Amino acid sequence: MSWLEANWKLSVARGVLGIVFGVVAMVWPVETLVTLVVLWGVWALVDGIGALAGAFRAEGGLATTVLALTGVLALVVAVFAIFRPGMTGTALTWLLGIWLIVRGLIDAVATIAGHLPGSKVLSFLAAGLSIVAGVIFVANPGGAAVALAFWLGLIAFLWGITFLVVGLITRSKLDDAHPAAPATA
Numbered sequence: 001m002s003w004l005e006a007n008w009k010l011s012v013a014r015g016v017l018g019i020v021f022g023v024v025a026m027v028w029p030v031e032t033l034v035t036l037v038v039l040w041g042v043w044a045l046v047d048g049i050g051a052l053a054g055a056f057r058a059e060g061g062l063a064t065t066v067l068a069l070t071g072v073l074a075l076v077v078a079v080f081a082i083f084r085p086g087m088t089g090t091a092l093t094w095l096l097g098i099w100l101i102v103r104g105l106i107d108a109v110a111t112i113a114g115h116l117p118g119s120k121v122l123s124f125l126a127a128g129l130s131i132v133a134g135v136i137f138v139a140n141p142g143g144a145a146v147a148l149a150f151w152l153g154l155i156a157f158l159w160g161i162t163f164l165v166v167g168l169i170t171r172s173k174l175d176d177a178h179p180a181a182p183a184t185a
Contacts, residue, residue: 008174011167018160025153033149034085041081041088048074086142093145097137104130 025032051071058064081088107127111120137144 008167008170011163011170013167015160015162015164015167018156018163020160022153022155022157022160025156026150027153029146029149029153032153033089033145036149037081037085037089037092041078041085044074044081045078048072048078089145090141093137093141093148097134097139097141097144100130100134100137102134104128104132104134 048071051067051074053071055064055067055071058067077088080091104127107130108124111123111127114120
């Protein structure tokens with residue numbers, strides 16, 4: 001089997017998975033959000049255990065302290081993410097909202113001061129959009145988190161369609177390049 005033959009099958013499989021995930025995320029955004037937060041919590045748990053193991057193997061000093069603190073913090077976050085995913089999702093949305101507001105304010109000041117390259121109008125518009133998005137996230141973190149899960153689903157769906165089409169086009173080109181031998185009677 002050539003690389004292109006395997007590649008089109010991989011593209012089609014990635015496309016189908018993207019479409020399925022996208023539909024699931026758009027139809028059940030709350031459940032998708034909870035699942036993503038729990039999966040993130042599992043990752044934080046593994047990361048925390050790894051950091052603590054590294055702290056015990058380290059030879060002392062700042063590296064041991066940093067690894068131990070990182071490990072403990074990761075374990076605390078993991079417990080909340082796994083056992084209280086709604087609260088964790090809300091907290092993460094709050095942090096994202098605050099970050100967007102601060103980032104927008106910094107970009108607005110940098111634009112006014114002339115420190116950002118490119119169009120001042122577009123830079124200022126981008127800064128304003130960051131601030132507005134941040135305010136929306138802070139004002140309604142639950143709704144914003146669900147909206148993010150929906151948008152993630154929509155993007156995955158469109159991504160899936162793209163890979164599916166690329167795979168089918170690749171297969172079609174392979175068929176054109178190597179037509180099937182006529183059947184003998």
